[in-house]
Amino acid sequence: DAGITQSPRHKVTETGTPVTLRCHQTENHRYMYWYRQDPGHGLRLIHYSYGVKDTDKGEVSDGYSVSRSKTEDFLLTLESATSSQTSVYFCAISRDHSNQPQHFGDGTRLSIL
């Protein structure tokens, strides 16, 4: 199994509070991704990183920011959480861009009340 750890695994918080989710990898992979999974939508890309301090937006990036200060850590921040951001969040990593599969963590279930 790919060495990917997401923390926390579960979180309940209130609208308007800041939230940070962490993804930690031990594989030294260059690429890291954040997805959210919602019923009827599959998984949708929020942001991704192609190296330390190199990030870009995905399909559903509004309301989210990311940071990657070390190869092994990729942080997803909701500056002011809204109920529409209640979801399951998955981190993924891949070795490089040339058609290598992405490997996923076990997810963070986030509920915003």
Added chain:
Amino acid sequence: DQQVKQNSPSLSVQEGRISILNCDYTNSMFDYFLWYKKYPAEGPTFLISISSIKDKNEDGRFTVFLNKSAKHLSLHIVPSQPGDSAVYFCAASEGYGGATNKLIFGTGTLLAVQP
């Protein structure tokens, strides 16, 4: 606008029989396709992939077929086992060897294999 579609939300098959999961796509630039399996409370697990230069890829009980003219791919599981019961996601990306490898996922098909 859903670029990757899995039109069957669920599928039920008998143990030992073949399971066929289908996926359609609209973006002709997609050239790399993957199938993931997902159990509850776990992350998706990579199963098998295929690039657009092939029309078939096989790995044990799992075979993926790609029909580029129809923009259709399918996953065959033979024989199906109860442990195969899970949600299966189809995913696609464009730019073979490209810079980002961003995946577009379908909505998933829940497979139930009956003993």
